[in-house]
Amino acid sequence: MGQRQRGAVARCQEDIRAHGAGHDLKTGQIEESDRRRFWKVMEKTPKVEARFHGGLQKVFQEKVRQVDLGKAPNVRDLVEVLCSSPERRRELYDDHGHIRSNLTILKNGRNIELLSGLDTELNDGDKVAVFLPVYGG
Secondary structure (H helix, E strand, C coil), X not given: CCHHHHHHHHHHHHHHHCCCCCEECCCCEECHHHHHHHHHHHHCCCEEEEEECXXXXXXXXXXXXEEEHHHCCEXXXXXXXXXXXXHHHHHXXXXXXXXXXXXXXXXXXXXXXXXXXHHCECCCCCEEEEECCCCCC
């Protein structure tokens, strides 16, 4: 997301939060033009697709999640954003607070270890797949 888009999103969100321009304090309604402006910007907000495989689907209770790129500019930040509960954190982090070394994370089908590891930058439309090791026979 460019600097200009980030600024537009922030202004729209602030307007809505602060009940500023375009907000009718009596009815609590936001003017339609402001609503359209806000959603137009939000539709263009760059996103990353996180896919969960194996046991992680059960932990995350979904197969796919869209994450705003502004919240997760690299893989390390994406994992942090995804860990919104203690249960999820336990699955992805070890006892020392480090991301588990046995996780396999792919960016667009390539193992991040072959890229820049957890510092691998993410771009709009990237697909990140997270796998836990599967044991058994």
